[in-house]
Amino acid sequence: MSIKYFSNSMIFNILISFLVLKSGNGIGIISQNQTMADGGTLVSSGQTFVLGFFNPKDSTNRYLGIWYKRTPETVVWVANREIPLTDSNGILTISNDGNLVILNATKGVIWSSKSNSPGAAKTNYLVAELLDSGNLVLRRKDQDSNTESYIWQSFDFPTDTLLPGMKLGSSSRTGKNWYLTSWKNGSDPSLGEFTYELDNTFTGLPQFVLRKGLQEKFRSGPWNGQRFSGSSVKNNTITTPSFVYDNQEVYYTFELRNSLVLSRVIMNESGLIQRSLLNEGSSDWSIMYTLPYDKCDEYGKCGPNGICIINKDPICDCLEGFVPKSQEDWNVLNWSSGCTRRIPLDCKQTQSFGRLGNVKLPDLLEHRLNQSMTIWDCERECLMDCSCTAYTNSNINNGGSGCLMWFGDLIDIQGSVFRDGEQDIYVKMPESEFALLRNRKKKKALRNILTPIVSGWVLVICFVTWCIIKKRKKKRGLKTGNEGIELPLFQLEAVTNATKNFSFTNIIGEGGFGPVYRGQLSSGVEIAVKRLSRDSGQGLGEFKNEVILISRLQHRNLVRLLGYCLDGDERMLIYEYMLNRSLNYFIFDQSRKKLLPWKNRFEIALGISRGLLYLHQDSRLRIIHRDLKAGNILLDSELNPKISDFGIAKSFEGDQMQGKTKRVIGTYGYMSPEYAFRGTYSVKSDVFSLGVLLLELVSGRRNRILDHSDQHESLLGHAWLLWNEDKALELMDECLKESFVESQMLRCIQVALLCVQKLPEDRPTMASVVSMLSNESVSLPQPKHPGFFMECSTLVSDKSNEERFHTFSAVTITMPEGR
Numbered sequence: 001m002s003i004k005y006f007s008n009s010m011i012f013n014i015l016i017s018f019l020v021l022k023s024g025n026g027i028g029i030i031s032q033n034q035t036m037a038d039g040g041t042l043v044s045s046g047q048t049f050v051l052g053f054f055n056p057k058d059s060t061n062r063y064l065g066i067w068y069k070r071t072p073e074t075v076v077w078v079a080n081r082e083i084p085l086t087d088s089n090g091i092l093t094i095s096n097d098g099n100l101v102i103l104n105a106t107k108g109v110i111w112s113s114k115s116n117s118p119g120a121a122k123t124n125y126l127v128a129e130l131l132d133s134g135n136l137v138l139r140r141k142d143q144d145s146n147t148e149s150y151i152w153q154s155f156d157f158p159t160d161t162l163l164p165g166m167k168l169g170s171s172s173r174t175g176k177n178w179y180l181t182s183w184k185n186g187s188d189p190s191l192g193e194f195t196y197e198l199d200n201t202f203t204g205l206p207q208f209v210l211r212k213g214l215q216e217k218f219r220s221g222p223w224n225g226q227r228f229s230g231s232s233v234k235n236n237t238i239t240t241p242s243f244v245y246d247n248q249e250v251y252y253t254f255e256l257r258n259s260l261v262l263s264r265v266i267m268n269e270s271g272l273i274q275r276s277l278l279n280e281g282s283s284d285w286s287i288m289y290t291l292p293y294d295k296c297d298e299y300g301k302c303g304p305n306g307i308c309i310i311n312k313d314p315i316c317d318c319l320e321g322f323v324p325k326s327q328e329d330w331n332v333l334n335w336s337s338g339c340t341r342r343i344p345l346d347c348k349q350t351q352s353f354g355r356l357g358n359v360k361l362p363d364l365l366e367h368r369l370n371q372s373m374t375i376w377d378c379e380r381e382c383l384m385d386c387s388c389t390a391y392t393n394s395n396i397n398n399g400g401s402g403c404l405m406w407f408g409d410l411i412d413i414q415g416s417v418f419r420d421g422e423q424d425i426y427v428k429m430p431e432s433e434f435a436l437l438r439n440r441k442k443k444k445a446l447r448n449i450l451t452p453i454v455s456g457w458v459l460v461i462c463f464v465t466w467c468i469i470k471k472r473k474k475k476r477g478l479k480t481g482n483e484g485i486e487l488p489l490f491q492l493e494a495v496t497n498a499t500k501n502f503s504f505t506n507i508i509g510e511g512g513f514g515p516v517y518r519g520q521l522s523s524g525v526e527i528a529v530k531r532l533s534r535d536s537g538q539g540l541g542e543f544k545n546e547v548i549l550i551s552r553l554q555h556r557n558l559v560r561l562l563g564y565c566l567d568g569d570e571r572m573l574i575y576e577y578m579l580n581r582s583l584n585y586f587i588f589d590q591s592r593k594k595l596l597p598w599k600n601r602f603e604i605a606l607g608i609s610r611g612l613l614y615l616h617q618d619s620r621l622r623i624i625h626r627d628l629k630a631g632n633i634l635l636d637s638e639l640n641p642k643i644s645d646f647g648i649a650k651s652f653e654g655d656q657m658q659g660k661t662k663r664v665i666g667t668y669g670y671m672s673p674e675y676a677f678r679g680t681y682s683v684k685s686d687v688f689s690l691g692v693l694l695l696e697l698v699s700g701r702r703n704r705i706l707d708h709s710d711q712h713e714s715l716l717g718h719a720w721l722l723w724n725e726d727k728a729l730e731l732m733d734e735c736l737k738e739s740f741v742e743s744q745m746l747r748c749i750q751v752a753l754l755c756v757q758k759l760p761e762d763r764p765t766m767a768s769v770v771s772m773l774s775n776e777s778v779s780l781p782q783p784k785h786p787g788f789f790m791e792c793s794t795l796v797s798d799k800s801n802e803e804r805f806h807t808f809s810a811v812t813i814t815m816p817e818g819r
């Protein structure tokens with residue numbers, strides 16, 4: 001198209017050079033040495049827009065502007081906003097120094113595009129063109145209409161209107177900032193009080209803010225990776241909106257879906273943002289929406305720490321744990337003073353977080369953003385920083401990532417704006433506040449039950465309740481074997497509170513039988529709660545098994561069970577919480593693996609071996625774990641390894657060292673061949689798993705058996721190959737290069753290979769493993785061929801689950817019975 005117009009304008013130049021353009025000639029281009037006087041117009045190629053001089057209603061001032069051809073009163077852009085012409089003698093032309101200029105009667109420049117172009121002095125070098133998008137551009141005559149080559153364009157200087165293809169935002173490359181400013185009033189296009197601008201473009205999370213002067217009036221809420229929290233960037237039948245967010249540019253723009261419909265966004269002079277549209281054949285613009293939309297959109301309607309919910313009466317409330325700052329103001333529905341904490345935060349006291357679900361995030365006044373932190377780091381960081389008041393994920397894509405923290409008051413929160421997936425934030429509260437809240441809830445619940453009951457009944461009901469409770473208590477006390485070891489029984493309510501009602505964000509892992517939650521008891525003790533899912537397949541039998549087994553075990557390398565919870569269908573195990581999660585969280589992660597140098601790894605290897613030795617030989621019950629894997633090795637604050645997850649462990653008596661099962665449960669990659677194929681297990685199957693684990697510790701690689709066609713693809717095959725070629729050290733993870741001790745490393749690899757030998761009887765016992773690992777003087781036998789899976793295709797695996805969570809993550813699989 002532009003080429004056509006190029007040639008058109010050539011002819012045009014020759015014919016009427018130096019003539020003043022008069023209206024209606026339909027050519028959208030002015031060349032150098034041409035002028036457009038007041039009364040003349042440029043019409044865009046598709047006849048959508050017109051450029052010319054106009055005067056606003058009730059005003060005699062003249063302005064150069066762009067308007068729709070169909071509705072001439074709808075001005076979308078004004079050049080000389082601030083300096084009007086007072087008569088009809090204005091002229092638009094291109095100056096010799098390469099500016100688009102407006103001259104007055106005495107040839108004084110009253111407006112300039114300030115786009116000095118070096119080569120402009122050359123004859124007929126530049127042209128100004130009104131594109132059909134409504135964009136007035138200044139470009140070199142010999143170049144196409146390619147956005148990048150425009151010397152100047154009106155789209156870079158929006159007034160009060162956003163047209164399709166225009167941007168709202170900024171560019172770090174060019175330093176441009178695109179925003180809307182209202183007209184002063186309907187008859188004066190000069191800069192009004194209201195602006196609509198994208199804030200925090202390269203310094204935090206972008207959000208649109210509407211201001212009157214410097215005062216915020218409305219904001220879109222921060223960008224959360226999908227949309228602006230509290231608003232939506234959704235496709236509709238009229239426009240396709242998009243938001244570009246990268247290192248160079250951050251902006252919102254939209255395109256029209258249907259060329260017959262026109263649409264624009266305007267910042268009107270009373271501070272309202274309107275999107276309106278004009279259908280084909282109509283000359284009346286209809287308004288699609290207006291922002292701010294309702295009372296809750298008014299900035300800070302409910303004051304600091306208040307929350308606005310439009311379908312509540314009154315619309316304002318204080319956040320949980322907060323009370324009105326001034327009850328008198330609050331009583332007369334003046335909420336602007338907001339709320340203050342019922343119990344002040346005291347950094348010396350225990351603190352916790354309350355979840356505030358489905359809200360438009362508070363304004364980003366004092367805040368900190370780190371896109372690479374996880375929600376856990378975020379929580380920890382916020383706990384450690386005394387002045388941090390709340391946190392959340394900064395990006396909600398892929399289950400959430402990044403960390404956004406607030407300091408000081410939380411302002412302009414809206415509840416349930418869009419029910420489908422607004423964001424949750426976590427507000428810091430003193431632990432004592434939680435206790436208060438719980439009591440209130442309990443009282444409320446009790447009141448609700450008791451109110452309708454005539455007092456005479458109360459005694460009866462109390463008596464019956466008492467009986468039921470007594471009976472249930474009796475039922476709950478779990479008999480743990482002959483010795484009747486009594487482990488603390490936790491009330492469901494205590495566990496529910498500790499895990500914030502089993503909040504999704506408290507999930508730290510997925511075990512074979514259900515999710516594992518992190519929690520904090522009211523005493524401040526941190527716990528890990530393994531909640532067995534109802535359809536987990538772990539029956540009451542297995543549950544009791546785990547409770548009984550582990551309650552009798554006491555070793556520094558085994559995770560400690562603090563108690564259990566049994567209530568109706570709910571079955572939960574409560575463990576001590578491990579600060580450093582699990583081994584797989586470190587060794588398989590490219591950045592975290594560096595945090596575990598060889599010294600720690602070797603100690604972890606020894607620790608696991610000692611724990612396993614205790615299980616096999618030294619404990620009163622002799623136990624085969626059957627599911628030893630990196631995900632089940634938890635690490636405490638000092639990186640001491642603790643074996644966990646005894647859900648499928650078996651105890652054996654005396655010399656009965658071997659069992660057989662039809663139901664093979666275990667984890668892909670760690671299972672010994674005899675267990676996987678024949679269902680026979682013994683202490684030597686645990687030894688095999690340990691061997692795999694040691695190789696993983698050394699190599700930082702998982703023993704994946706994905707492609708069964710090539711055994712050497714597996715970690716065991718690879719290790720075996722290198723060992724035979726005398727290149728065992730090549731197995732080592734790169735990140736250990738600086739920290740490893742050669743003799744220990746080689747010993748570790750050799751012991752591992754001994755552990756994964758094909759025949760169980762060739763594998764060492766745990767007692768030998770511990771002594772071989774810890775004692776340099778013990779000589780080691782040569783390992784034989786390792787045991788591989790040969791026909792794994794029948795194994796059922798759920799890879800989608802793999803690494804879903806950081807802890808307890810490797811998958812436990814079940815093989816169908818009767819193979």
Ligand SMILES: *[C@@H]1O[C@H](CO)[C@@H](O)[C@H](O)[C@H]1NC(C)=O
Binds near residue numbers: 096124
């Ligand atoms: C345009 O104007 C300049 C200065 O007024 C003059 O030097 C140049 O020759 C003119 N070009 C044409 C094509 O008339």
Ligand SMILES: *[C@@H]1O[C@H](CO)[C@@H](O)[C@H](O)[C@H]1NC(C)=O
Binds near residue numbers: 104105106107108110
């Ligand atoms: C034209 O503009 C110049 C520069 O702004 C100014 O000095 C001059 O007075 C103006 N002339 C008229 C007639 O407005």
Ligand SMILES: *[C@@H]1O[C@H](CO)[C@@H](O)[C@H](O)[C@H]1NC(C)=O
Binds near residue numbers: 185187188
């Ligand atoms: C618009 O604003 C100008 C100057 O700010 C003022 O003189 C004029 O009276 C206003 N017009 C209307 C209709 O409010």
Ligand SMILES: *[C@@H]1O[C@H](CO)[C@@H](O)[C@H](O)[C@H]1NC(C)=O
Binds near residue numbers: 234235
């Ligand atoms: C909106 O529509 C465009 C074009 O049809 C498409 O490319 C884009 O993915 C859509 N976006 C959403 C969020 O549906």
Ligand SMILES: *[C@@H]1O[C@H](CO)[C@@H](O)[C@H](O)[C@H]1NC(C)=O
Binds near residue numbers: 274287
């Ligand atoms: C601004 O927009 C609002 C909402 O559509 C409208 O009620 C108001 O009249 C507009 N103001 C002006 C001055 O046009």
Ligand SMILES: *[C@@H]1O[C@H](CO)[C@@H](O)[C@H](O)[C@H]1NC(C)=O
Binds near residue numbers: 335337
């Ligand atoms: C609301 O209360 C504040 C002081 O707390 C006062 O400054 C403000 O004027 C009041 N607003 C209204 C509408 O009464």
Ligand SMILES: *[C@@H]1O[C@H](CO)[C@@H](O)[C@H](O)[C@H]1NC(C)=O
Binds near residue numbers: 370371372373377
């Ligand atoms: C963000 O967090 C990561 C991981 O916690 C940390 O390494 C990095 O230094 C942080 N970046 C900033 C700018 O604080």
